[in-house]
Amino acid sequence: MLVVLSVAVMVVDARFTLLKPVRSQMSLVLMQSYWIADLPERLYQGVASQFGSRTELAADNEKLKTENLLLQGRLQKLAALTEQNVRLRELLNSSALVNEKVEVAELIGMDPNPFTHRIIINKGERDGVVLGQPVLDARGLMGQVVELMPYTSRVLLLTDTTHSIPVQVNRNGLRAIASGTGNPERLELRHVADTADIKEGDLLVSSGLGQRFPAGYPVATVKEVIHDSGQPFAIVRAVPTAALNRSRYLLLVFSDGRSPEERAADAAQQQESLEHPSADPAVVPSATLPATTPAAATAAKPAATSPAKPATTRAAPAPAATPAATPAAAPTKTPATKAVAKPPAKPAATKTPATAPETPRQREE
Amino acid sequence: MARHAPARNGWVVWLTFAIGLLLSVSPLPQFMEIFRPLWLALLLAFWALALPHKIGMVTAWMLGLAEDVLYGTLLGQNALILTLITFLVLSLQQRLRMFPMWQQCLVILVIFGLAQLVQLWLSALTGNRQPTLALVLPALVSALLWPWVSYGLRGLRLRLKIN
Numbered sequence: 001m002l003v004v005l006s007v008a009v010m011v012v013d014a015r016f017t018l019l020k021p022v023r024s025q026m027s028l029v030l031m032q033s034y035w036i037a038d039l040p041e042r043l044y045q046g047v048a049s050q051f052g053s054r055t056e057l058a059a060d061n062e063k064l065k066t067e068n069l070l071l072q073g074r075l076q077k078l079a080a081l082t083e084q085n086v087r088l089r090e091l092l093n094s095s096a097l098v099n100e101k102v103e104v105a106e107l108i109g110m111d112p113n114p115f116t117h118r119i120i121i122n123k124g125e126r127d128g129v130v131l132g133q134p135v136l137d138a139r140g141l142m143g144q145v146v147e148l149m150p151y152t153s154r155v156l157l158l159t160d161t162t163h164s165i166p167v168q169v170n171r172n173g174l175r176a177i178a179s180g181t182g183n184p185e186r187l188e189l190r191h192v193a194d195t196a197d198i199k200e201g202d203l204l205v206s207s208g209l210g211q212r213f214p215a216g217y218p219v220a221t222v223k224e225v226i227h228d229s230g231q232p233f234a235i236v237r238a239v240p241t242a243a244l245n246r247s248r249y250l251l252l253v254f255s256d257g258r259s260p261e262e263r264a265a266d267a268a269q270q271q272e273s274l275e276h277p278s279a280d281p282a283v284v285p286s287a288t289l290p291a292t293t294p295a296a297a298t299a300a301k302p303a304a305t306s307p308a309k310p311a312t313t314r315a316a317p318a319p320a321a322t323p324a325a326t327p328a329a330a331p332t333k334t335p336a337t338k339a340v341a342k343p344p345a346k347p348a349a350t351k352t353p354a355t356a357p358e359t360p361r362q363r364e365e
Numbered sequence: 366m367a368r369h370a371p372a373r374n375g376w377v378v379w380l381t382f383a384i385g386l387l388l389s390v391s392p393l394p395q396f397m398e399i400f401r402p403l404w405l406a407l408l409l410a411f412w413a414l415a416l417p418h419k420i421g422m423v424t425a426w427m428l429g430l431a432e433d434v435l436y437g438t439l440l441g442q443n444a445l446i447l448t449l450i451t452f453l454v455l456s457l458q459q460r461l462r463m464f465p466m467w468q469q470c471l472v473i474l475v476i477f478g479l480a481q482l483v484q485l486w487l488s489a490l491t492g493n494r495q496p497t498l499a500l501v502l503p504a505l506v507s508a509l510l511w512p513w514v515s516y517g518l519r520g521l522r523l524r525l526k527i528n
Binding site for chain 2: 002003005006007008009010012013014019022023026027030031033034036037038041109110111112113114118147154184245
């Protein structure tokens with residue numbers, strides 16, 4: 001009879017939201033056990049910080065100060081770059097990126113099931129966490145919230161076998177989907193064409209296309225690309241940039257208040273406005289870019305990450321888009337550097353994916 | 366811990382279950398995660414053998430629900446598993462109590478292995494199927510732990526006259 005009851009409960013839990021309050025009430029009490037199980041670690045850290053010697057603390061402080069200085073310096077540049085990005089986007093008639101708000105959360109437990117990669121954090125529904133919210137650590141995306149409890153929530157990590165995230169190569173905007181493999185140090189890019197321009201060391205950033213993760217956060221770096229002639233697609237393995245199994249402090253990203261639909265509409269509009277200038281590629285880049293600061297060389301990065309959506313070297317069926325997009329990114333660089341490449345040659349070079357690697361190499365100088 | 370009359374000290378049973386819940390979520394090194402023993406199942410098996418009039422399938426079901434909430438699985442999944450384990454233990458109870466320890470271990474191994482297989486089916490139904498045979502390892506580890514758990518709890522039970 002209990003068997004029947006548990007089956008019934010399982011079905012109800014799987015299909016309806018009826019049991020959600022029950023679960024949330026139970027978790028209120030039961031989730032304390034994660035906290036208690038985590039207590040020794042916490043105590044150890046507390047004791048260690050109590051007895052940390054003065055010299056150590058001073059050294060630590062020194063290190064943090066330098067790091068802070070470096071970050072501040074970078075931040076100054078970032079302010080200018082953000083401004084510039086906004087201006088460029090205004091010129092392109094597209095919506096500006098809104099700064100996302102973040103909140104710090106702490107990891108309190110790992111999922112005991114070794115075959116899933118989930119963690120438990122100490123922020124929950126009452127802290128304003130929502131389902132599907134992206135979670136970062138200091139180095140990159142970690143995952144998303146999959147279960148809410150009053151004061152805790154469960155986060156599915158990128159490397160779980162059931163998780164996939166839309167990404168793009170930071171270098172050239174090539175889009176792909178990174179799926180988890182169940183190995184905490186590995187993601188795999190599915191269905192990447194053998195001729196796609198992707199190579200070892202490429203940074204993969206979130207593309208924001210799934211409308212769940214914000215665009216532009218680092219996800220992984222490509223570790224190896226295997227071209228096996230027996231396989232229909234290239235095998236691309238990547239290592240997550242976030243310390244998925246080591247980070248203790250995480251950042252919850254609160255994106256702007258727009259609903260997914262509004263965001264989709266905005267994205268579509270943006271896409272449209274990006275595609276318009278691509279009709280005649282000669283006009284837009286040459287008109288907008290020299291007008292802005294000459295420091296456009298450094299701007300190449302943020303400019304490349306966000307509007308690079310049409311830059312699909314992979315989407316061979318739409319060849320019109322490819323030559324258009326690459327010059328858009330390329331001239332940002334070329335006027336400032338010593339004119340590394342001859343811009344007119346480029347649209348010709350990008351027509352076939354096979355020759356595409358040439359452009360990125362020049363851009364990396 | 367005074368020696369009360371019989372039918373006392375029932376809270377110790379619940380204390381062991383609470384500790385079992387803690388152990389089942391306590392952090393372990395990565396490589397040991399797949400060996401994590403089924404603590405709650407072990408405790409349930411022992412108490413069901415020792416106090417069949419107190420600890421039965423309803424207790425198992427409740428504890429299973431608690432475990433479901435902790436693990437974030439479907440409500441009822443672990444409840445079903447633990448109920449099944451308790452049912453098997455209770456139905457073998459008369460024989461199991463007479464068995465020498467190594468034989469008890471074997472029976473526990475079979476019961477827990479069976480339960481893990483059901484677990485595998487259930488998780489396959491809910492969409493996250495695991496790379497199979499590693500799943501039986503917890504059952505094996507639990508069976509190896511059974512003598513220690515059993516002797517330890519028996520000592521505790523005699524000392525506190527839990528009834």
